[in-house]
Amino acid sequence: xxxxxxxxxxxxxxxxxxxxxxxxxxxxxxxxxxxxxxxxxxxxxxxxxxxxxxxxxxxxxxxxxxxxxxxxxxxxxxxxxxxxxxxxxxxxxxxxxxxxxxxxxxxxxxxxxxxxxxxxxxxxxxxxxxxxxxxxxxxxxxxxxxxxxxxxxxxxxxxxxxxxxxxxxxxxxxxxxxxxxxxxxxxxxxxxxxxxxxxxxxxxxxxxxxxxxxxxxxxxxxxxxxxxxxxxxxxxxxxxxxxxxxxxxxxxxxxxxxxxxxxxxxxxxxxxxxxxxxxxxxxxxxxxxxxxxxxxxxxxxxxxxxxxxxxxxxxxxxxxxxxxxxxxxxxxxxxxxxxxxxxxxxxxxxxxxxxxxxxxxxxxxxxxxxxxxxxxxxxxxxxxxxxxxxxxxxxxxxxxxxxxxxxxxxxxxxxxxxxxxxxxxxxxxx
Numbered sequence: 001x002x003x004x005x006x007x008x009x010x011x012x013x014x015x016x017x018x019x020x021x022x023x024x025x026x027x028x029x030x031x032x033x034x035x036x037x038x039x040x041x042x043x044x045x046x047x048x049x050x051x052x053x054x055x056x057x058x059x060x061x062x063x064x065x066x067x068x069x070x071x072x073x074x075x076x077x078x079x080x081x082x083x084x085x086x087x088x089x090x091x092x093x094x095x096x097x098x099x100x101x102x103x104x105x106x107x108x109x110x111x112x113x114x115x116x117x118x119x120x121x122x123x124x125x126x127x128x129x130x131x132x133x134x135x136x137x138x139x140x141x142x143x144x145x146x147x148x149x150x151x152x153x154x155x156x157x158x159x160x161x162x163x164x165x166x167x168x169x170x171x172x173x174x175x176x177x178x179x180x181x182x183x184x185x186x187x188x189x190x191x192x193x194x195x196x197x198x199x200x201x202x203x204x205x206x207x208x209x210x211x212x213x214x215x216x217x218x219x220x221x222x223x224x225x226x227x228x229x230x231x232x233x234x235x236x237x238x239x240x241x242x243x244x245x246x247x248x249x250x251x252x253x254x255x256x257x258x259x260x261x262x263x264x265x266x267x268x269x270x271x272x273x274x275x276x277x278x279x280x281x282x283x284x285x286x287x288x289x290x291x292x293x294x295x296x297x298x299x300x301x302x303x304x305x306x307x308x309x310x311x312x313x314x315x316x317x318x319x320x321x322x323x324x325x326x327x328x329x330x331x332x333x334x335x336x337x338x339x340x341x342x343x344x345x346x347x348x349x350x351x352x353x354x355x356x357x358x359x360x361x362x363x364x365x366x367x368x369x370x371x372x373x374x375x376x377x378x379x380x381x382x383x384x385x386x387x388x389x390x391x392x393x394x395x396x397x398x399x400x401x402x403x404x405x406x407x408x409x410x411x412x413x414x415x416x417x418x419x420x421x422x423x424x425x426x427x428x429x430x
Contacts, residue, residue, distance in 0.1 A: 004298040004345070007032045011291065011341060021337050022280075022287035029291035036297060049289045054282065057243065059164060063278040064246030065155050068231075070270040070277075071253035072107075073120055075262055077224050081106045082124050084217040094196035096132055097142045100125040101188045104146030105181065106224070108153045114335070114372055118147025118380050122387045136391040138195050141399030144380040145188050148369040148407075151335065153181040154232060155249065158365055160242070161281070162339060165288065166347050168357045170242035171235040172425040176362045179420050180410065184366075187406035194402050223259075227252045236428045281336075288340035295344040304349055315353040322346050323367060323411065330371020335379065338368055362421040363414060370407045373400050 007028050014024035026046075034042035053059065085099035085106070092098065100121060108117045122143040129139040151158040154174035163170035231249040234240045240248065257267065325346075329338050343364075350360045372380045375397045385393050414420055 003032060003036065004295055007291075007294060007298070008341070008345070015337050015341070020283075021340060022283035024287070025284075025291040025340060026287035029287070029294040032294040033290075033297060036294075045293050046290055049293060050286050053286045053289055056164075059282070059285070061160055061170065061243040061246040062157070062164075062281055063274060064243070064250045065157055065160060066277050066281075067270070067274040068155075068246065068249040068253040069116055069157075070273050071250070071257045071262075071267075072224070072227075073116055074266045074270045075253070075257040077107070077221070077256070079124055080217070080220040081224065082121065082128075084221045086128070087214050087217045094138075094192045096125070096129045096134060097138055097192045097196075098189050100129070100142045101146045101149075101185055101192070104143070105149045105153055105185050106221070108147075108150035108156075114147045114150035114369075114380060115383060117150035118143055118383045119387055121146060122384055126384075126388050135399075136388075137395045137399035138192070140384045140388055140391045140396040141195075141403060142188075142192065144373050144378070144384045144396065144400055145191070145403035145406075147380045147383070148372045149181060149184060151369060151372075152177050152184060152362075152365050154178065155245070156365065157281075158335060158339065158368065159361065161285065161336070162343070162361045162364065163242075165285065165292075165340075165343055166357060166361070168361055169425075169429070172358045172429055173361050174232060174242070175236060175424040175428050176358050176421045177365070178424055180362055180366060180414055183410055183413070183420070184369075184407070187410050188403055191402035191406045195399070223256055227256065284336060284340055288344070291340075292344035296348075302348075315355075318349065318353060319355065319363075319415065322350070323363070323415065326364065326367035327370060327374070330367065330374045330378070335368040335372055338371060339364065356418065356422060358425055359414075359418045359421045363411065366407065366411050366414065370404065370411065373404060373407070375400070 011024050011028040014028065015021055030042055030046055033045055037045075082099065082103040085102040086096065089095045089098050089102065103125070104117050104121050107121055108114075122140075126139050126143060129142070130136070150156070154177050156174070156177060159173045159177060160170055162168065163173050227249065230252060231245045234248060235242055235245045257270070326338060326342070329342070347357070347360070351357055372378050375381065378400070381393065381396050381400065384396055385391065
């Protein structure tokens with residue numbers, strides 16, 4: 001137990017001091033395993049983990065979904081999604097901010113990336129909201145919060161990584177994310193309504209679009225909706241596995257990009273970004289797998305389970321403690337670092353206590369979302385600051401408070417009512 005605690009402290013310290021996550025986790029895992037077992041077993045473990053990770057068929061889903069998201073972003077579909085949302089709700093109070101949340105949700109459904117969602121939609125929606133007199137505080141905070149939907153609304157890259165690492169059914173995770181994703185959109189909409197009541201300038205409304213304008217805007221996004229339905233519908237119907245769905249999605253995104261007259265340079269850039277992102281993620285997963293072997297061998301999670309069983313502490317209290325740890329880590333670590341650092345310890349404990357791994361996966365993803373917008377170093381806050389440098393970071397942090405409150409409410413709701421996450425997986429896969 002003490003060995004595992006020291007290992008966590010060392011890994012956390014290395015990540016905090018900007019050592020790459022892959023190197024930090026691999027180094028701590030290898031050295032810890034070496035201390036407990038010797039050099040030869042440690043070398044064997046590292047070689048087996050590296051080979052096993054790179055040769056695992058299920059990991060093929062990662063580059064496929066990354067490629068799908070990059071091609072969709074390169075095809076310029078984001079502007080059409082924002083326009084479609086704007087013509088339907090832009091005329092209402094705070095409508096442009098709500099349109100930003102809706103378009104972020106739509107873009108997240110095909111990109112699967114919070115960073116890509118925040119960057120792409122922020123460049124389009126922030127100037128539009130500012131032109132209508134919305135405050136910088138609300139404009140920037142809306143994009144930062146809307147961007148977090150990229151790791152919850154399926155297909156989600158974080159869910160894929162969680163599913164592969166924990167051997168949890170990816171299709172069930174995708175299904176489980178739909179209702180919490182819709183709850184998130186509703187919560188963010190309520191946060192916007194509270195913000196516009198606080199600041200009258202944010203209640204400016206765009207012109208009401210005609211029926212013809214609405215139909216035209218809708219006609220320009222049906223292909224994206226079709227791709228989303230094809231990928232998820234194929235998984236839920238049993239037509240193909242999650243890995244095969246990634247291939248179908250990537251092929252469909254390529255056709256959309258080519259139909260949109262995507263030029264050669266943009267296409268090559270999408271491929272290059274896919275290769276770089278995939279290499280980075282595989283390095284992180286290998287490092288996390290080495291760290292996981294060290295934690296498993298230390299027996300720390302078994303010791304904690306025995307302590308919980310021997311005490312009178314309710315299992316749900318252990319879940320609340322885990323949630324609190326994620327909220328605290330979200331203030332200082334990025335989302336992937338949190339996932340890779342904590343799962344080796346927390347996942348066996350949660351399963352050992354009898355909780356559903358699909359439910360826990362959704363809870364973890366939402367807590368990671370919360371970390372993306374929690375000051376002082378929520379990643380999405382700095383992403384928005386980078387694409388809108390004229391907006392002070394302090395303004396963004398003040399504007400994000402209602403959205404953080406909405407996410408805390410969503411975490412509480414889903415923790416108390418697991419059926420909200422498990423209803424669709426049980427319906428579609430059982």
